[in-house]
Every structure is written in structure tokens, then in C-alpha cells.
Amino acid sequence: MAKTQTTIVDIAKELNISPSTVSRALKNHPDISKKTIELVQACAKRLNYQPNALALNLRLGRNNTIGVIVPEIVHYFFSSIVQGIEEVASNEGFNVMLFRSEESYEKELKITNSLINARVAGVLASLSKETDRYEHYQQIIDNNIQLVFYDRICIGINTDRVVVDDYAGALKAVEHLIETGCKRIAFYSSPTHLEISKNRKNGYLDALRKHKLPVNESLMFVCDTRDAAMELTPKVLAMDNPPDAFFAINDHTATGILRAVKQFGLKVPDDISICGFSDGDLALACDPMLTTVEQHGYEVGKTAAKLLIDKINGVTLGQFTNRIIKTKLMVRGTTRVI
Amino acid sequence: MAKTQTTIVDIAKELNISPSTVSRALKNHPDISKKTIELVQACAKRLNYQPNALALNLRLGRNNTIGVIVPEIVHYFFSSIVQGIEEVASNEGFNVMLFRSEESYEKELKITNSLINARVAGVLASLSKETDRYEHYQQIIDNNIQLVFYDRICIGINTDRVVVDDYAGALKAVEHLIETGCKRIAFYSSPTHLEISKNRKNGYLDALRKHKLPVNESLMFVCDTRDAAMELTPKVLAMDNPPDAFFAINDHTATGILRAVKQFGLKVPDDISICGFSDGDLALACDPMLTTVEQHGYEVGKTAAKLLIDKINGVTLGQFTNRIIKTKLMVRGTTRVI
DNA sequence: AACGCTCTTGCAAACGTTTGCACCCCAAAA
DNA sequence: TTTTGGGGTGCAAACGTTTGCAAGAGCGTT
Structure with missing residues (x-):
């Protein structure tokens, strides 16, 4: 009804007392008499008073908003993370400002500026694929804003x-393939400069070495989408010495492989085994259902948010922490039983 | 480096001029001399000045943040919507504050309070399944905050x-089933009090009537998850007079039906046709790929955000608008060709 | 010499809070 | 009666901006 939202001054005028008294009364300050407190709080309720967070944050030089930079929103892993973040944040009284970098460095730059303008208390960030300079993140730190990286972390910056x-997820997945009898395991990966590509490749390689299987460069491909997998896989299967298993960097790619293999006339998992890296529900829609590595995005989000909020609240003293979230191999129908 | 972020006053002191001059110089005010403007802007760049959005919004009584209430984040349709919203908002210079209601009325109440505290310029909301009172949304309006509902709209409140x-999506889907020879079409739906259930059911019913097929209550079920579908479907198939097609309220349910039908020993689409309502990539992972109704969540988000921002900017005069986003039937492998 | 004009700048108030300090009043102690 | 003291309240400054208004400088016109 009110053309403008009710303020402390409105209440003060209504009750013929000073704004400072109202402010104190609202938070049950011991200096204020019971009578006044009751009066004020009743009036506040009646006029539907809601404190102005803008004024409050400005005055107190703090902010109850945290910024989240995410490369993509429509993406099972990332949306799980966002959900974890939102949950922790809202429990701790923080609001979440969400930004999508769209895998673009330019966008990321704009976003970090917006975050500084908004004077958020902290930032949770995952690098875009394009990003290879980090001054804008250093600027966040220089502006006294807490910063925690998740998943696509930044090595160049000193932070949590x-x-x-x-690594362990890939290792376990490939070992599972080996233990169920696979000998020539192809690896479909994202561009090699990404940390996740490197780490999973190392897991893949170490699994091979551990089980004394030859490492074969011709079985390693850059291929990380469903469509690319459907195009590449028939060619790979037509090679002289084709693989008997595929390990893919995500489930989308794995579903592409699965479809291509079936179209090629081979049986899964009898002829060919397939293992993905989790993108969510997809794995259960496949036939047979996809063996994959569960990434626990929700846990990643929760952990990152907790870490950040602890830093904001000054709970954590001193050094930077690296938290590692464990993966879990979900064995389903695209790999054989022992 | 700076313990605190640089302000206009810092620049003023540095240059020995007044804050007002700095403020004007930064926005190329014609009153200010070229020399001063250059001086100020250089200094601002050097000190890495970023305007304090808190102070600005307080002073100007406006806010460049919009709030988004979403029932679930890890959900293809809703995350598409959020992505659409984020895109439009960031193009128009708005920040997005994201809240998840978790399908709970209590949470929704807390969220609307947070939004009022934060003095957001506008709110985009989709009702939680639980919500059946709307005072908290009326309060948003009363606080002069623009409000637009999307998808799970609220009829009780006067707004966009x-x-x-x-309705049209369901109608077209069921007509497609009928035209490809199905005569007994089962309908798996969400709880009946939801608008989407009602509308899709009406589409389903009208398709049957239009084609002079009998309406059969015993073919309509409340069932809207994959697991529920896998449990219910075998029973339905074992009925005296089983259906020859299934129309499901979402793709998760459809994938459950598909799996159950195959396990039952029937062929899709030869013996049984299946049509879903789109949850995204899921449809492509199935075998055969799922015929489904594309909902264009991204469009919903973009449209809603545009509408809201127009209202905030006072572009739209007067009446409330109802925007309807068209659906599209994606015919794939779980239904027959004519 | 007085006036009026333009160009540039600064003062001060305002947005809605919080909070250190001062103040008043009344009762109890001296 | 005068001090002391404490409970209750208000003043004013501060957070970082913007902006209406005033004012000074410089210069040309009467």
C-alpha cells in the first residue's frame, strides 16, 4: 500500500521518539525500557517494517551477499554445485548472486567488476575454459573480497x-575396466590444458601402468561432447586394432559412444565396455545403464560455501586450504561383472 | 593492496578537489572542465576505483538487482529458465540473486522477506508445490517491488x-500418438492440483475427444518420477485391456516407462508408443530416443526477465500481460512414423 | 566603476542505518 | 540540601554517493 517502504524514521515519527531509540528497541537493546521496546516492535509489525539491507550494509561496511561465478548453468555438475552453495549460504544468512561466464574470459572480466561494484563479501569462482590470465581475480583479493575457487581452480592465485x-576417480574407473578384462582402453578427453583433463589422464595412465598394460597414444582423443563422440567412435572402432573399452570425460560423451557402438553392431558390455564421468540422470536413461564416476557436485558446492563463509566471518586463521571431494565409482550395465 | 576499497573521497583528497567534482567528472558532466575530467579519470583508473553500488542504490532509491525464486536448481527446465534470466539481466545491467524454495512454503516465506530486505528492484517467481497462500507475494507488491510469475503462476495475485x-503441447503430443495408430493412451501425471497437470490433462482429453476416442479414467494415473513409473508400469501392462501408448508429464517418468516396457518384453515403438514432456538431454540418451514436447525453458526465462525489466524501467504502461511460450513436439524413436 | 554573463567548482543535504557520547530525570546516598 | 549514579533517551556523525544551489573567477558590456 505504502508508496515507499517503511523505515525506522517512519516508526520514530509515528511514536514521537528518535530513530536511534527505534533502532535499539528493534534489537532489544538493554538500555531501552520494556515499554518502549514493546511499543516499537508492535508498531514495526503493524507497519510491516523490513530493515533496508542496503543502508545497513553501507553503514556497517559489510555485506551479506556472496557472488558465484559458474561457467554454465544448464549443466548437471555445476547446477548441483550451485544448489549446494545456495543451501549453505541461505542457512548462514547469506544471499547468492549468480553469474554465468559462458566459458568466456571477457564475460568473466565484466563479472568480477560487477562483483566489486556490488561489494559482495566473498566470491566462489570456477574458471572459464578460455581464461589464462588472472589479474581480475587478484583484483578481487586486493579489494578485500574473500575468494574461493572450486573445480576449475586457479593455480596462479594464492587462495583456497x-x-x-x-585423479583417483579416473584411476579407479580404469582399474575397474582392467579388472573386468579390458586390455585396450580408449580415453576421450577435454582439451588438454584443463586441469581436469590432466588429472584424469594421469589417473588413466597410472591405472594402465599399475596393471602393466601398454600406454598407447593412438587410443587417446580430444572428444568431449555427445555429437563428437558419435562421429569419432565408428572411426575408432574401424581401426586395425580397435579398443575394447572407452573411458569418457563426461556422461554426454559416454552416451554418444554407447549409441555409436550399438549402431556399429557391437554389444555393450560383452564386446565393448564404457565408463563415463558423471553428468547426472543421463546415466540411468541409457540402455544398458551407464557405469560412471559420481562427482558429488552438491558436496563441492557445500564445502566451498562453508569455506568461504568461514573466511568471511574470520573463523579461519591464516593459511589457505585445499579441500578434495572424493569421487565414487558407480558400477552399472556398461561394464562387465567380474 | 588497499585495506579498503577506494572511494570518490579518496580521489578527491588525492587531487585536492571536492567529491562532488569527482562524481561529476567521472560521468563526463558538461559543467566540468576537460582538464579536470581527464585528471580525475586518470586518477580513478590508477587507484582502481569502482563505484560502490550499495551507496549508489541507497542514494538513488533504486536497485540493479533482481531476485529469482526457483523451486529446484538441479532440474533441466528450471536451470534453462535461470540461464535465460541471467542472460537478459546481465545484458540489461542487472544482477541476479538466486533463491531455491525447495518446494516449501516456509522457505518461500523466508525468501520473500530476504528479497524485501535486499530491496531488489523486481522478483521472478515460480510457486512451490506446497504453496496455497499468497500474502507474501502481495507484500512484495505492496513494497513497490515489481513481480512476474513464470511457469507455476499464481492466479490469486494481480500481476504479469x-x-x-x-495445453497445446499435450494436445499435439497426444494427437501425434493417435495419428500413428494408438487407441488406448495412458496418461501419467503430477498431482492434480497443479496448473500444469490440469492444462496437460485438458490437452490430453481434448485430443481424445477430437478424434472420437473414448475417455477412460482407468488409464489416468498420478505418477511423475522415474522410480514410480518403473513400479507402476508393469501393473498397467498386466491389466485386462492394457494401453498401447503412454503420455508422461516429464521425461524422467517417460524413461522409467520405457525401461519397464522393455523389461516386460514389449517392443518400443512397435508394441507400445511413449511420449514425454521435456527434461532435456535425457531424451537423447534413451534407446530408442524419446519423443517428447520441448518446453523452451530458456525462452521462458528470457521472456520473463524482459517483462520484469521493462516494468522496472517503467516502459510498460498499465495492464498486466500474460505471455505464452509455444511448445514443440520432437518426434523421435519411441513413437511410430505414419 | 558597476553590472551581468559564462564557466567551473564546492557546500550541504539526502538515502536508512548504527553507535559513541551527552543529556535529563529521578532516586538514593551523603 | 547537595552529590552520585544509573536508567532511559536523543544528537550527530558516519558509510559513499548524487545533485540543487550558491558562489567565485574571469571577462566583456554599459
Whole structure:
């Protein structure tokens, strides 16, 4: 009804007392008499008073908003992370400002500026694929804003990090393939400069070495989408010495492989085994259902948010922490039982 | 480096001029001399000045943040919507504050309070399944905050709305089933009090009537998850007079039906046809790929955000608008060709 | 010499809070 | 009666901006 939102001054005028008294009364300050407190709080309720967070944050030089930079929103892993972040934040009384970098450095730059303008208390960030300079993140730190990286972390900047255990996840997945009888395991990966590509590749390689299998460069491909997998896979299967298993960097790619293999006339998992890296529900829609590595994005988000809020509240003293979230191999129908 | 972020006053002191001059110089005010403007802007760059949005918004009584209430984040349709919103908002210079209601009325109440505290310029909301009172949304309006509902709209409140054309989508889907020879079409739906259930059911019913097929209550079920579908479907197939097609309220449910039908020993689409309502990539991972109704969440988000921002900017005069986003039938492998 | 004009700059108030300090009043102690 | 003291309240400054208004400088016109 009110053309403008009710303020402390409105209440003060209504009750013929000073704004400072109202302010104190609203928070049950011991200096204020019971009578006044009751009066003020009743009036506040009646006029539907809601404190102005803008004024409050300005005055107190703090902010109850945290910024989140995410490369993509429509993406199972990232949206799980956002959900984890939102949950922790809202429990701790923080609001979440969401930004999508769209895998672009330019956008990321704009976003970090917006975050500084908004004077957020902290930032949770995952690098875009394009990003290879980090001054804008240093600027965030220089502006006294807490910063925690998650998943696509930044090594160039001194700060806290939360990552998925890509190495161990890949190691376990490939070992599972080997233990169920696979000998020539192809690896479909994202561009090699990304940390996750490197780490998962190392897991893949170490699994091979551990089980004394030859490492074969001709079985390693850059291929990380469903469409690319459907195009590449028939060619790979037609090679002289084709693989008997595929390990893919994500489930989208794995579903592409699965479809291509079936179209090629081979049986999964009898002829060919397939293992993905989790993108969510997709794995259960496949036939057979996809063996994959669960990444626990929700945990990543929760952990990162907790870390950040602790830093904001000054709970954590001193050094930077690296948190690693464990992965879990979900064995389903695209790999054989022992 | 600076313990605190640089302000206009810092620049003023540095240059021995007044803050007002700095403020004007930064925005190329014609009153200020070229020399001063250059001086100020150089100094601002050097000290890495970023305007304090808090102070600005307080002073100007405006806000460049919009709030988004979403029932779930990890959900293809809703995350598409959020992506659409984020895109439009960031193009128009608005920040997005994201809240998840978790399908809970209590949470929704807390969120609307937070939004009022934060003095956001506008709110985009989709009702939680639980919500059946709307005072908290009326309060948003009373506080002079623009409000637009999307998808799960609220009829009780006088405001703008953006919805998917559920009725037409369902109608077209069921007609497609009928035209490809199906005569007994089962309908798996969400709880019946939801608008989307009602609208899609009406589409389903009208398709049957239009083609002179009998309406059969025993073919309509409340079932809207993959697991529920896998449990219910075998029973339905074992009925005396089983259906020859299934129309499901979402793709998760459809994938459950598909799996159950195959396990039952029937062929899709030869014996049984299946049509879903789109949850995204899921449809492409199925075998055969799922025929489904594309909902264009991204469009919903973009449209709703545009509508809201127009209202905030006072572009739209007067009446409330209802925008309807068209659906599109994606014919794939779980239905027959004519 | 007085006036009026333009160009540039600064003062001060305002947005809605919080909070250190001062103040008043009344009762109890001296 | 005068001090002391404490409970209750208000003043004013501060957070970082913007902006209406005033004012000074410089210069040309009467």
C-alpha cells in the first residue's frame, strides 16, 4: 500500500521518539525500557517494517551477499554445485548472486567488476575454459573480497580451493575396466590444458601402468561432447586394432559412444565396455545403464560455501586450504561383472 | 593492496578537489572542465576505483538487482529458465540473486522477506508445490517491488505471467500418438492440483475427444518420477485391456516407462508408443530416443526477465500481460512414423 | 566603476542505518 | 540540601554517493 517502504524514521515519527531509540528497541537493546521496546516492535509489525539491507550494509561496511561465478548453468555438475552453495549460504544468512561466464574470459572480466561494484563479501569462482590470465581475480583479493575457487581452480592465485578428486576417480574407473578384462582402453578427453583433463589422464595412465598394460597414444582423443563422440567412435572402432573399452570425460560423451557402438553392431558390455564421468540422470536413461564416476557436485558446492563463509566471518586463521571431494565409482550395465 | 576499497573521497583528497567534482567528472558532466575530467579519470583508473553500488542504490532509491525464486536448481527446465534470466539481466545491467524454495512454503516465506530486505528492484517467481497462500507475494507488491510469475503462476495475485503452452503441447503430443495408430493412451501425471497437470490433462482429453476416442479414467494415473513409473508400469501392462501408448508429464517418468516396457518384453515403438514432456538431454540418451514436447525453458526465462525489466524501467504502461511460450513436439524413436 | 554573463567548482543535504557520547530525570546516598 | 549514579533517551556523525544551489573567477558590456 505504502508508496515507499517503511523505515525506522517512519516508526520514530509515528511514536514521537528518535530513530536511534527505534533502532535499539528493534534489537532489544538493554538500555531501552520494556515499554518502549514493546511499543516499537508492535508498531514495526503493524507497519510491516523490513530493515533496508542496503543502508545497513553501507553503514556497517559489510555485506551479506556472496557472488558465484559458474561457467554454465544448464549443466548437471555445476547446477548441483550451485544448489549446494545456495543451501549453505541461505542457512548462514547469506544471499547468492549468480553469474554465468559462458566459458568466456571477457564475460568473466565484466563479472568480477560487477562483483566489486556490488561489494559482495566473498566470491566462489570456477574458471572459464578460455581464461589464462588472472589479474581480475587478484583484483578481487586486493579489494578485500574473500575468494574461493572450486573445480576449475586457479593455480596462479594464492587462495583456497575445493576440487573433485579427478585423479583417483579416473584411476579407479580404469582399474575397474582392467579388472573386468579390458586390455585396450580408449580415453576421450577435454582439451588438454584443463586441469581436469590432466588429472584424469594421469589417473588413466597410472591405472594402465599399475596393471602393466601398454600406454598407447593412438587410443587417446580430444572428444568431449555427445555429437563428437558419435562421429569419432565408428572411426575408432574401424581401426586395425580397435579398443575394447572407452573411458569418457563426461556422461554426454559416454552416451554418444554407447549409441555409436550399438549402431556399429557391437554389444555393450560383452564386446565393448564404457565408463563415463558423471553428468547426472543421463546415466540411468541409457540402455544398458551407464557405469560412471559420481562427482558429488552438491558436496563441492557445500564445502566451498562453508569455506568461504568461514573466511568471511574470520573463523579461519591464516593459511589457505585445499579441500578434495572424493569421487565414487558407480558400477552399472556398461561394464562387465567380474 | 588497499585495506579498503577506494572511494570518490579518496580521489578527491588525492587531487585536492571536492567529491562532488569527482562524481561529476567521472560521468563526463558538461559543467566540468576537460582538464579536470581527464585528471580525475586518470586518477580513478590508477587507484582502481569502482563505484560502490550499495551507496549508489541507497542514494538513488533504486536497485540493479533482481531476485529469482526457483523451486529446484538441479532440474533441466528450471536451470534453462535461470540461464535465460541471467542472460537478459546481465545484458540489461542487472544482477541476479538466486533463491531455491525447495518446494516449501516456509522457505518461500523466508525468501520473500530476504528479497524485501535486499530491496531488489523486481522478483521472478515460480510457486512451490506446497504453496496455497499468497500474502507474501502481495507484500512484495505492496513494497513497490515489481513481480512476474513464470511457469507455476499464481492466479490469486494481480500481476504479469509467463507460462508454457502446456495445453497445446499435450494436445499435439497426444494427437501425434493417435495419428500413428494408438487407441488406448495412458496418461501419467503430477498431482492434480497443479496448473500444469490440469492444462496437460485438458490437452490430453481434448485430443481424445477430437478424434472420437473414448475417455477412460482407468488409464489416468498420478505418477511423475522415474522410480514410480518403473513400479507402476508393469501393473498397467498386466491389466485386462492394457494401453498401447503412454503420455508422461516429464521425461524422467517417460524413461522409467520405457525401461519397464522393455523389461516386460514389449517392443518400443512397435508394441507400445511413449511420449514425454521435456527434461532435456535425457531424451537423447534413451534407446530408442524419446519423443517428447520441448518446453523452451530458456525462452521462458528470457521472456520473463524482459517483462520484469521493462516494468522496472517503467516502459510498460498499465495492464498486466500474460505471455505464452509455444511448445514443440520432437518426434523421435519411441513413437511410430505414419 | 558597476553590472551581468559564462564557466567551473564546492557546500550541504539526502538515502536508512548504527553507535559513541551527552543529556535529563529521578532516586538514593551523603 | 547537595552529590552520585544509573536508567532511559536523543544528537550527530558516519558509510559513499548524487545533485540543487550558491558562489567565485574571469571577462566583456554599459
